[in-house]
Amino acid sequence: MPTLYNYADANKRKTWFLLSGFFIFIILVGYVFSAAADSTGILYFAVIFSIISSFVSYWWSDKIVLTMSDAKEVKFEDNKELYRLVENLCITAGLPVPKIYIINDTAPNAFATGRNPEHAIVAVTAGLLQKLERSELEGVIAHELSHIGNRDILLATLVTVLVGVVVLLADWFRRWTFWGGGSRRRGSDKGGQIQLVIMILAIIFSILAPIFAYLMQFAISKKREFLADSSGALLTRYPEGLARALEKISADTEPLEVANRATAHLYIASPFKDGQKKRGFFAKAFMTHPPVEERVAALRGLEI
Numbered sequence: 001m002p003t004l005y006n007y008a009d010a011n012k013r014k015t016w017f018l019l020s021g022f023f024i025f026i027i028l029v030g031y032v033f034s035a036a037a038d039s040t041g042i043l044y045f046a047v048i049f050s051i052i053s054s055f056v057s058y059w060w061s062d063k064i065v066l067t068m069s070d071a072k073e074v075k076f077e078d079n080k081e082l083y084r085l086v087e088n089l090c091i092t093a094g095l096p097v098p099k100i101y102i103i104n105d106t107a108p109n110a111f112a113t114g115r116n117p118e119h120a121i122v123a124v125t126a127g128l129l130q131k132l133e134r135s136e137l138e139g140v141i142a143h144e145l146s147h148i149g150n151r152d153i154l155l156a157t158l159v160t161v162l163v164g165v166v167v168l169l170a171d172w173f174r175r176w177t178f179w180g181g182g183s184r185r186r187g188s189d190k191g192g193q194i195q196l197v198i199m200i201l202a203i204i205f206s207i208l209a210p211i212f213a214y215l216m217q218f219a220i221s222k223k224r225e226f227l228a229d230s231s232g233a234l235l236t237r238y239p240e241g242l243a244r245a246l247e248k249i250s251a252d253t254e255p256l257e258v259a260n261r262a263t264a265h266l267y268i269a270s271p272f273k274d275g276q277k278k279r280g281f282f283a284k285a286f287m288t289h290p291p292v293e294e295r296v297a298a299l300r301g302l303e304i
Contacts, residue, residue, distance in 0.1 A: 014223050015223045018216060018219055019155075019220060022220070026165055029205055029209050033170075037176060037202075065113050065263055065266065066113075068260065070104065071103045072103075079102075079129075082124075083100065085137065086141055089138065089235055089236070093142075094149075096117055098120035099121045100122055100123075103126065105125045105258055106125070107252060107257070108125060108249045108252050109127070110124040110143075111144065111263075112145070115154070127254070128140065131252070132245055135236075135240075139244075140245045140268055142231075142242065144228075144232075146232045149231065152224050152228070156224075159216075159217050162213065162216075162217075163213045163217050166209050171206075173206045174207075177199075214286070218287065221265055222290045225289055225295070229299055239300065243296045243299040246269060246292050246296055247292065249292075250269055253273060255273045264288050
C-alpha cells in the first residue's frame with residue numbers, strides 16, 4: 001500500500017516526466033515547421049509572444065480571476081474561525097498566510113491563485129463553508145495551500161507558454177500554407193521529394209500538434225491535482241477529511257454560477273455539473289480534473 005510520502009514523490013516525478021516530454025515535443029514541432037518553411041523566425045516570434053502574454057497573465061491573473069469570480073476579501077474580524085484554520089495549516093506547511101476571499105455562491109468549491117507564496121490567495125465559496133464539516137474544510141484548505149507551496153501557478157504559467165507556442169506555430173503554418181507558401185517553395189527546391197515529405201509531415205503536425213499540446217496540459221494539471229491531494233493529506237494527517245469533502249463537492253448538484261471555462265481548472269473540483277458522468281477515454285483525456293472517484297480512492301488507499 002503506498003504511503004503519503006512515496007505517493008507525493010511519484011506524482012512529482014510523473015509531472016516532470018510529462019514536462020520533459022512536452023519540451024521535446026516543442027523542439028520537434030519547431031524543427032518540422034522551420035524545415036518546411038525554411039525559416040526559424042516564426043519560431044522565435046511564437047516563443048517571445050507566448051512568454052510576454054503569459055508573463056502579463058502571471059503577474060495579474062489573480063486580480064483577473066478574483067474579479068471574474070466576484071470574490072470579496074474577508075478580514076480576521078469577519079470570520080475568525082476560517083482565519084485560524086488557515087493560519088494553523090500555514091504554520092504546519094511553513095507558508096505565509098495568504099489573503100482569504102469568499103465567493104458568494106452556495107455551490108461548494110475553492111481555488112488558490114497568486115504568483116508566489118508571498119502573494120497568494122485562497123478563495124472559498126459560501127456554500128463550502130456552509131456544507132462541509134471542519135475536518136473536510138481543513139482538507140480542502142490544505143489542498144489549496146499545497147498548490148501554493150508546490151508552485152503550481154508558476155508551473156501552470158510555464159505550461160501555458162508551451163501550449164501557446166504550439167498553437168501559434170500551427171496557426172501560422174496553416175495560414176502560410178493556405179496562401180501558397182508551401183507550393184512556392186516546392187517549385188524552387190531541387191530536393192522536391194524530400195521537401196514534399198517534410199511539407200506533408202508539417203501539415204499533419206499543424207493539425208494534431210495543438211490537440212496534443214492541450215492533452216499534455218491537461219495531463220500535467222491532473223497530476224498536480226493528485227499531488228495537491230497527497231500534499232494536503234500530509235498537512236492534516238487525515239486523508240479521509242479531504243476524501244469526504246471531494247465526495248460532497250462532487251455530489252452537490254448546484255453549478256457554480258461565477259465559474260467559466262477559463263477559470264474552471266483552478267477549482268478543487270470541476271465547477272460544472274454537466275458531463276461529469278462521462279468516463280470514456282476521450283472524455284477523461286480532456287477533463288480539467290481527474291475523476292473524483294479516482295482521487296478519493298487514492299486518498300483512502302494511502303497509509304499515513
